Amino acid sequence: MTSSPSVQGTVFWLIVSAILIVGSSIAIDMTMLAAAIVTAAVYLIVGFFSWKEKRWSFIAAILLALFTIAGNVVFSGFITTDAFEILSSSGFIMIPQLLLIFYSFRAYTDVKTG
8 A cells, every 4th residue: 555645535436536536427418328437447547547646647647637628618508697507417526626736736746756
């Protein structure tokens, strides 16, 4: 087990993101379920290598989170005029992605210096 809270936080948010992506795909649109499962598998693979403290995995986690945020903004219509749409499933997925970026960056700097 690793002792760094930032590494543990990165792995935690990767797992939470994988679960939320598949769950929201089931709840909203079953046609995108295959893409959601593949994306979740990539999150879990990156999470495994993050647990092993490979430096490149933290950069990969940041890129995955940015890709997911961009996909939500472009394809899900996150930017709307209705204020309640922000708390939809797209907005619900964006919060863990932001936390994933922060934890991954901190874990990258911790592993780099340590």
